Amino acid sequence: LMVRPNPPRFLREGDVLEFTTRVLNTGKTDRTGKVKLSLKNANTEELVNKLLGNDSPEISFTIPAGESRSFSWRLAVPDRAPTLLYQVTASADDQADGEENYLPVLSRRILVTESLPLPIRNKGTKKFQFEKLLTANESNTLEHQSLTVQVASNPAWYAVLALPYLMEYPHECAEQQFNRLYANSLAAHIANSDPKIRRVFDLWKGTDALDSPLEKNEELKSLLLLETPWVSEAKNESQARRNLGILFDNNRLNTEINRLLDQLNKSQNPDGGWSWMPGGRSNDYITLYITTGFGRLRHLGVKNVNTNLAIKALTRLDNWIQKRYNQIEKRKQLDTNNLSTTVSLYLYCRSFYLKDKPIAAGNKKAFDYFVEQGKKYWLKLGNRQSKAHIAIALHRLADKQTPGDIVKSILEHSVTNEELGMYWRDTEYSWWWYRAPIETQAMMIxxxxxxxxxKEAVRECQIWLIKQKQTQAWKTTKATADAVYSILLGGDNLLASTKLVDVSLGSSKVKPENVEAGTGFYQQKFNPSEIKSELGSVEMTKHDPGVAWGSLHWQYLEDMSKVTPHTATPLRLSKEIYIRENEKTGKVLKPIDRDLKPGDELLVRLILRTDRDMEFVHLKDQRGSGTEPVNVLSRYKYQDGLAYYESTRDASSHFFIDYLPKGNYIFEYPVKIFHRGRYQTGIANIQSMYAPEFNSHSASQWLEVK
Incomplete structure (x- = not known):
């Protein structure tokens, strides 16, 4: 005689579910006996059969030889039910078998975190309504847990916090050597431009201003950092920020700048070019990149920029463009479009040095040819970064018409949003350097x-850049360098503001305490007894131009079946469930329009929408207690251009997304119904671990299985 229970992985308060077991008669004669389900409190071992409605724990059976029978007990899980210890025993004559194990009971009241982003721009007052908090009194089961308001009065400083990443990039390729030089030169320029800026860095030492956003606000996040794949990213970013003090040390800066210049000098080939890695052949793009970078540093007003290495490289670059012209002439294709992204970058690069080294007579014909190509074919370039390269180059070459046409064309395709500033819908995540979104925005500025x-367009574009830093870590040195470069452009010192943004919740004004230097970050937390519905009316006042942001985080306990979707942030998440049925044409998905039964396969579909790029995003979907996942192996997946890690756990499925570009996405996974009953599917929720104010969740729904 053998007993094989089929318990659910867990139960949830409010569930009604059939606990099933199979009894096998492996003997050679019929057996008559009893099978019994006993439920105990796992902590006290006290019997709790009646608490769960198990009024008839024993069932009689007669099983023929070599056959098996299934038996079930209908359980109703009350509120505050303890973790259970179940015992299933079967006995017949002198034969008996049994199994004992734990069965967790999850609360139907779940902790819900909902946030309201509070973006504000320029001088003035703006009002926000947290609708769900304002109507919280309508639920008699909702229990407030916490309310936190946070404000960053001058978030432009978050871009400066990214500079140490540039300084520390470990590889010895020429591009990274130059980026370290770029970062150190920019750091010296920033530190010396305003004594107040230097004081801010001194004040940051030893404070949590230097913690990665991934490590902050653990209590507001749906998952501990240790449970995510991003522990090392958080530690790396925090360590980089802590090195700010080292970065701005004057003696170190001068020594490092001289050392890096010496390294670049040694790695420069005799023809003036640089290879990607030391000792290789000269690479046109790397040479262009470094030469352009020297020009940009000088253009930004960084003092004592040594451009000798860049000027030496110009001969190599001019010969390269001449060689390209000769090949086109040889193929007799001079009358066709020969403008490329690299040629556009060359014209932009060369425009920094027209006075240092005019175009040699031997290269003038080729140079003029490509200048004319730029005037004629700029519309054919498939990306904005290259169009901007052409526009600036032609402007410096005294073209009065084309640069204005390019600016007008690019502006016509832009989108301006009060919160996000100016951006373009063609922004995309791409491996091609000329499509990189941060670098392209820097060129627009x-x-x-x-x-x-x-000035207005410059400010709007800078706002978009700063808003990107809210949700992204800027992991490439080039993006960080270009972003900091463009935030410092434009005359307005975005780092100079010291005025705090004022916030009022309802009739109470938030009093800034422990204000972080530079960013002007402060927060206030309200205890459960202090939380009133009226606090959902928010008023923010900014006293000077620029961009600032804040957020209101509300946490509460609520019955899962009463939780409504949260759509007040740029992330929108909804959950749909379909039944997968076999037909002659194959498997088809249908809405649930019939009674469900054990063995049915359901497809869970999560629909996600985001209006901006985000990094380090965690999506969690809870499951019903009577269902089992089909995909039990955790693995990386790639679909619709999105890479993510899927992890299946007992009560939920988790999706970890390193990089989430703006757009619409669908996640699907199958589950099988194993148990009859009536139980909740659970909610799906998503949150940016980098900026926890961006979160969303779906509603839950009942599954009825007969």
Missing amino acids: EMFNEISDN
Whole structure:
């Protein structure tokens, strides 16, 4: 005689579920006996059969030889039910078998975190309504846990916090050597531009201002950092920020700048070019990148920029463009479009040095040819970064018409949003350097600043960049370098503001305490007894131009079946469940329009929408107690251009997304129904671990299995 229980992985308060077991008669004669389900409190071992409605724990059976029978007990899980210890025993004559194990009971009241982002721009007052908090009194089961308001009065400083990443990049390729030089030169420029800035860095030492956003606000996040794949990223970013004090040490800066210049000098090939890794052949793009970088440093007003290495490289670059021209002439294709992204970068690079080293007579024909190509074919370039390169180069070459046309064309395709500033819908995550979104936005700022002196467009574009830092870590040195470069462009010192943003919740004004230097970050937490619905009316006042942001985080306990979808942030998440049925044409998905039964396969579909790029995003979907996941192996997956790690656990499925570009996404996974009953599917929730104010969740729904 053998007993094989089929318990659920867990139960949830409010569930009604059939606990099933199979009894096998492996003998050669029929057996008559009894099978019994006993439920005990796992802590006290006290019997709790009646508490769960198990009024008839014993069932009689007669099983023929070599056959098996299934038996079930219908359980109703009350509120505050303890963790259970179940015992299933079967006995017949002198034969008996049994199994004992634990069965967790999850609360139907779940901790819900909902947030309201509070973006504000320029001088003035803005009002926000946290609708769900304002109507919280309508639920008699909702229990407040905490309310936290946070404000960053001058978030432009978060871009400066990214500088140490540049300084520390470990590889010895020429591009990274130059980026370290770029970061050190920028650091010296920033530190010396305003004594107040230097004081801010001194005040940051030893404070949590230097913690990675991944390590902050653990209590507001749906998952501990230790449970995510991003522990090392958080530690690396925090360590980089802590090195800010070292970065801005004057003696170290001068020594490091001289050392890096010496390294670049040694790695420069005799023809003036640089290879990617030391000892290799000269690489046109790397040479262009470094030479352009020297020009940009000088253009930004960084003092004592040694451009000798860059000027030496110009001969190599001019010969390269001549060689390209000769090949086109040889193929008799001079009348066709030969403008490329690299040629555009060359013209932009060369425009920094027209006075240092005019175009040699032998290269003039080729240079003029590509200048004309830029005037004629700029519309054919498939990306904005290259168009901006052409516009700035032609502007510096005294073209009065084309640069204005390019600026006008690019502006016509832009989108301006009060919160996000100016951006373009063509922004995409791409491996091609000329499509990189942060670097492209930096070029837009430089173009508007230099060609049209459009201060408004410059400010709008800078706001988009700073807003990107809210949800991303800027992991590439090039993105960080270009972002800091463009935030410092434009005349307005975005780092100079010291005025705090004022916040009022309802009739109570938030009093800033423990204000972080530079960023002007402060927060206030309200205890459960202090939380009133009226605190959902928020008023923010900014006293000077620029961008600032805040957030209101509300945590509460609520019956899962009463939780409604949260859509007040740029992340939107919904959950749909379909039944998968076999038909002649194959498997088809249908809405649940019939009674469900054990063995049915359901497809859980999570629909995610985001209006901005985000990094380090965690999506969690709870499961019903009577269902079992089909995908039990954790693994990396790639679909619809999105890479993520899927991890299956007892009560939920988790999706860890390193990089989430703006757009719409669908996640699907199958579950099998194992138990009859009536139980909740659970909610799905998503949160940016980098900026926890961006979160969303779906509602839960009942599954009825007969």
